Amino acid sequence: MSATAEVVASEASAFAPLGDVVIDCNLEKVFYGDFLAVRDSSVPIEKGKITGFIGPSGCGKSTVLRSLNRMNDLIPIFRFEGHVKYHGQDIYGRKVDPVVVRRYIGMVFQQPNPFSMSIYDNVAFGLRLNRYKGNLEEHVQKALERAALWNEVKDKLKNSGLSLSGGQQQRLCIARAIATEPDVLLMDEPCSALDPIATRQVEELMLELKERYTVALVTHNMQQATRVADTTAFFGVDISEGGRTGYLVEMGQTRQIFQDPRETLTRQYVAGEFS
């Protein structure tokens, strides 16, 4: 923790986390091939809180999020300089298995993406993957309850996950992700494909989830960040060198970012002057 504080202290928009840091993410440079996608972004993820990532399109907020559980490894031309440490361990270390990293750091995606199998099997998927020995049925029910979906699906667990509505599908995906009790949950614009009512439900769910899990949330919706995030990281786009490179402009307590931003760019963005 003291090491993290030292690193960020040297930057203009220094953010000193108050609590324990679960993921210490410091991305100096992220490349897709020759394209510099993100630079100079140090984003500590605090335990038991919701960290919101906001910023205009193309600012690299999803790229940063996907670096936190090595989902970017699936893109062959991805490489980066810097470090991502999970409980002090470098997740990009030579001996680290990305598959294991993803079991501790789960993910919910922008588009609801249930598997083409029954609702029950969707939730049991991760448990079976980890050869869970306990009471599978009980555990599936608990995950669905926590995802606020149980009452709607308890009579049709055998139905395909794809038969649910968009909002229900996304809550199913959340249930699937939390069934394996991950430590951290990464959510990449989880409400962007949902209607306002479903969005509200998922937001309420997030607030409940942070009791047990650490959440990092990318959102395009500033109101959503003010409603659910404890700390907020604002990313901007730098087009000065020809490309479009995202970088961390400012990070702080959500209230401070929206009411008393230090940077002019942040002030303009939260005032809705550009998006």
Next chain:
Amino acid sequence: MSRLDQISDAVLEEALMSMPRLERQPFERRAMKSGILTGLTWAVAILGSIPLFSVIYMLVIKGGARLDLEALTALPPAGFETGGGFGNAIVGTLVMVGIGGIISIPIGILAAVYLAVLGPYSKLAGISRFVAKTLTGFPSILAGVFTYAILVINFGYSALAGGVSLAVLMLPTIVLAAEEAMKQVPQRMTDAAFGMGCTRTQVIWKVVLPTGLPGILTGVMLAVAGAAGESAPLLFTALFSNYYISQMMEPTASLSILIYNFSAMPFENQIQLAWAASLVLVLIVLVFNILARLFGQPKV
């Protein structure tokens, strides 16, 4: 100024006088053209299905008469004998198509996994895909000649050789259909699986293959249907037999070869049996085509 006013007044008046005409006007030029072209496509669609329906009609009329239990189970008759059937040929066809399937289905699906998931853009994938596409238009008799050269010359005519030659024909269909089916699996589903902490093998076995299964089965069924009707490759590999198959390494009867043999004979009995066998063969092909359609329907 006043002249301009007059013109615009006149235009306005005319516009008010002529109400928009919304009724159908069948003899207007555009409507006629559309009608003629629509009629033409109807006519051609009907023309296109005439061959299929007339073949089926003829088979049912001529073959249906002899289609009874004896025809389905008995052995082929000799020259002037009456009665008899083609039970051994049905069994032989099913056995050889089965052998072809056992060889080509696993190879085809695994090759498709490579093409669709593991290395879709690799050079090897590009070459294999091109080869598979070329093979789909491969003259089937060459599959027979090829198998003749590698198997029959050394081990003689056999059901196994027949199955191998059918496998050569089935393989490209299965590879391409299975690849297409697996490509249809949305990337967000594989992303979800990776995000759950699946290894690449687990993503393939637990998500890509099950999700693509309907499409894969459709391809398999179409390949099987195609192989069941083949005769040219079997001529070089399985030949024919007048008895039920007792082991894999002996000449074996098949429906298509039986039709070929019997329809050229100067005996009414054999010609009738050839018609009945044709009907059975078409029904087998039809069943597999229907299965392909059933499997292909997405389940929600």
